[in-house]
Amino acid sequence: MNQRPTLLAPSILSADFGALADGIREVDQAGADWIHVDVMDGRFVPNITLGPAITAAAARATDRPLDVHLMIESPERYLEAFAEAGAAVLTVHVETCPHLHRTVQQIRELGVAPGVAINPATPVDVLRDIAPDLDLVLVMSVNPGFGGQSFIPASLDRIRRTRDLLTAVGSQARLEVDGGVTPDNAASVVAAGADVLVAGSAVFRHPEGAASGVAALRSAAGSPHLRSV
Ligand SMILES: O=C(CO)[C@H](O)[C@H](O)COP(=O)(O)O
Numbered sequence: 001m002n003q004r005p006t007l008l009a010p011s012i013l014s015a016d017f018g019a020l021a022d023g024i025r026e027v028d029q030a031g032a033d034w035i036h037v038d039v040m041d042g043r044f045v046p047n048i049t050l051g052p053a054i055t056a057a058a059a060r061a062t063d064r065p066l067d068v069h070l071m072i073e074s075p076e077r078y079l080e081a082f083a084e085a086g087a088a089v090l091t092v093h094v095e096t097c098p099h100l101h102r103t104v105q106q107i108r109e110l111g112v113a114p115g116v117a118i119n120p121a122t123p124v125d126v127l128r129d130i131a132p133d134l135d136l137v138l139v140m141s142v143n144p145g146f147g148g149q150s151f152i153p154a155s156l157d158r159i160r161r162t163r164d165l166l167t168a169v170g171s172q173a174r175l176e177v178d179g180g181v182t183p184d185n186a187a188s189v190v191a192a193g194a195d196v197l198v199a200g201s202a203v204f205r206h207p208e209g210a211a212s213g214v215a216a217l218r219s220a221a222g223s224p225h226l227r228s229v
Pocket residue numbers: 011013014036038069071142143144145146147148149178179180181198199200201202
């Protein structure tokens with residue numbers, strides 16, 4: 001069982017890009033632990049979002065760690081640019097990396113924490129040999145590409161099996177869950193073994209504002225406001 005405090009990482013994918021710095025400052029002040037930055041290329045996923053320049057702008061708005069989720073083909077071409085932009089965590093998808101070990105090493109050599117993400121249909125066991133080299137594994141609980149999708153129920157079992165795998169190989173990597181996380185399912189996601197929750201629409205589309213979204217998730221996840229990293 002995971003004993004670490006659960007971190008909350010609001011995804012700016014659902015923020016108002018016209019007032020991005022304000023949105024980031026709001027969730028920062030509300031107690032967000034990390035800021036999750038979704039990078040999409042229109043190839044690996046159907047949507048196109050943002051690149052290093054907007055990531056650097058996000059970094060100027062907060063001193064919270066930037067958790068950069070690369071949903072792009074050939075991510076090794078852009079690691080340096082995102083490291084320079086201020087990424088604290090760089091997560092690549094296993095489905096985009098034929099030379100995953102090399103890519104993870106490149107991230108580490110840039111002084112950034114490496115993460116690896118898996119899509120909902122990718123077998124959890126693909127993480128087994130790389131997990132000891134990682135600071136983060138990301139289990140997608142929707143098919144990547146868009147915010148506002150519904151949590152895929154089978155993800156809970158995948159989170160449990162990923163937690164078991166991390167324990168079995170002695171990895172200290174955090175287990176992040178991304179996609180459709182809401183106050184209704186946050187406690188189950190944490191109970192299954194997650195220790196980082198990403199949430200876009202549940203935070204930035206909360207009817208009473210993003211700060212209320214952070215508070216609702218924090219309360220549902222059973223994690224008091226702890227600035228633990
Ligand atoms: O990586 C992502 C989508 O590919 C996003 O981080 C994720 O979807 C967050 O948005 P929401 O909480 O609205 O599902």
